[in-house]
Amino acid sequence: MTDESLRATYRILDASANRALEGLRTMEEFARFGLNDGDLSGQLKSIRHAVTAAIERLPRELRLSARDTPGDVGTLIGEASEYHRATASDVVAAAASRTAQSLRVIEEYGKMIDPVMATEIERNRYRCYTAASQLELRMPAQRRRERLMTSLLYVLTDAGPDEPTFQATVTELYQGGADVVQLRDHKVDDRTLIARAMQGTQIAAQVGGLFIVNDRADIALAAGADGVHVGQDELPVSVARRILGPNRLIGLSTHSIQQAREARSSGADYIGCGPVFSGRTKSFDDYVGTDLLREVSKWSLGADRYPAFAIGGIEASNLDQVIEAGFRRIAVTGAVRDAADPAAAARELKQRLAR
Numbered sequence: 001m002t003d004e005s006l007r008a009t010y011r012i013l014d015a016s017a018n019r020a021l022e023g024l025r026t027m028e029e030f031a032r033f034g035l036n037d038g039d040l041s042g043q044l045k046s047i048r049h050a051v052t053a054a055i056e057r058l059p060r061e062l063r064l065s066a067r068d069t070p071g072d073v074g075t076l077i078g079e080a081s082e083y084h085r086a087t088a089s090d091v092v093a094a095a096a097s098r099t100a101q102s103l104r105v106i107e108e109y110g111k112m113i114d115p116v117m118a119t120e121i122e123r124n125r126y127r128c129y130t131a132a133s134q135l136e137l138r139m140p141a142q143r144r145r146e147r148l149m150t151s152l153l154y155v156l157t158d159a160g161p162d163e164p165t166f167q168a169t170v171t172e173l174y175q176g177g178a179d180v181v182q183l184r185d186h187k188v189d190d191r192t193l194i195a196r197a198m199q200g201t202q203i204a205a206q207v208g209g210l211f212i213v214n215d216r217a218d219i220a221l222a223a224g225a226d227g228v229h230v231g232q233d234e235l236p237v238s239v240a241r242r243i244l245g246p247n248r249l250i251g252l253s254t255h256s257i258q259q260a261r262e263a264r265s266s267g268a269d270y271i272g273c274g275p276v277f278s279g280r281t282k283s284f285d286d287y288v289g290t291d292l293l294r295e296v297s298k299w300s301l302g303a304d305r306y307p308a309f310a311i312g313g314i315e316a317s318n319l320d321q322v323i324e325a326g327f328r329r330i331a332v333t334g335a336v337r338d339a340a341d342p343a344a345a346a347r348e349l350k351q352r353l354a355r
């Protein structure tokens with residue numbers, strides 16, 4: 001090998017090593033701080049250390065003297081996509097792909113310089129594929145939980161008389177500012193339920209909203225919905241979780257502070273809290289009123305801002321009482337469904353919650 005080609009090879013190895021280590025660290029940070037997953041962040045850290053050790057087999061002075069960042073023509077070539085990362089999932093996917101490519105480059109050029117190093121890099125490239133795919137598989141959960149954290153308005157709707165009507169209703173609800181739409185209909189058959197659940201899921205994905213199925217974890221899973229909502233006498237959260245896996249959301253109805261605390265420790269992603277007032281959709285013997293909202297809001301704001309939606313008879317006319325009790329998240333049916341202009345009614349509620 002000529003001096004020139006040796007220098008070029010070291011330059012490639014040095015740049016690729018930096019890229020691979022940066023990519024590994026980017027993934028590791030998300031596993032650690034985004035997912036709090038000690039096992040996955042440990043795996044990525046161990047790969048990073050193994051790659052560092054393999055690279056350190058190359059004489060550091062040769063790597064450093066070959067480095068020429070100001071003279072690198074590649075630093076001037078930027079694709080627009082490199083500057084756009086809308087979500088943490090995009091960051092992780094880009095880091096995973098960059099890392100795998102860089103490890104492959106080190107492996108190929110490294111074979112000319114140090115076959116032992118190349119073999120060690122190959123071994124860690126395979127480890128990296130496994131860890132990166134585990135991390136990427138966790139990202140839908142992250143996206144859903146991030147979306148939930150920014151959700152203020154949750155609207156429950158029935159299956160409607162037919163598919164076009166349901167499609168128009170759900171689209172209108174999201175356009176009006178609903179962050180979450182729940183399909184809640186005890187009257188229709190399972191065929192109708194699954195068809196509507198699939199339709200709602202598709203609309204939600206297009207507009208960036210969340211779509212939840214009431215009561216039925218099986219239907220939620222089969223439709224690919226964002227999650228299920230269950231009541232105190234329905235599927236326990238642990239069973240719904242077994243059906244839905246870690247990536248989907250589970251909401252639980254709660255009627256006391258004790259139930260709210262238990263919901264959180266059982267792994268529910270959010271709670272419905274009520275019934276607050278007497279409403280038009282479902283009647284109850286007792287109403288929790290705003291006292292429970294006050295108690296839950298004091299606790300949930302301290303509990304890492306655990307998402308809690310007030311539900312039951314909430315309307316534009318009593319919304320201030322809910323807000324005064326510390327709640328900025330509500331779930332409604334009648335206030336939107338029965339309005340002359342449901343989208344406008346949703347928009348008004350949303351604007352007041354967001355203030």
Ligand SMILES: Cc1ncc(COP(=O)(O)OP(=O)(O)O)c(N)n1
Nearest residue numbers: 214215229230231232253272311331
């Ligand atoms: C967001 C939200 N909160 C509460 C409920 C009520 O659930 P549940 O008590 O199980 O009653 P049904 O809706 O099944 O009649 C809900 N659906 N959504």
Ligand SMILES: Cc1ncsc1CCOP(=O)(O)O
Nearest residue numbers: 279280281312313332333334
């Ligand atoms: C399903 C449910 N659970 C508690 S209150 C309620 C109904 C919510 O509808 P509305 O907003 O019309 O009272």
Ligand SMILES: [Mg+2]
Nearest residue numbers: 215230231234
């Ligand atoms: Mg229920």
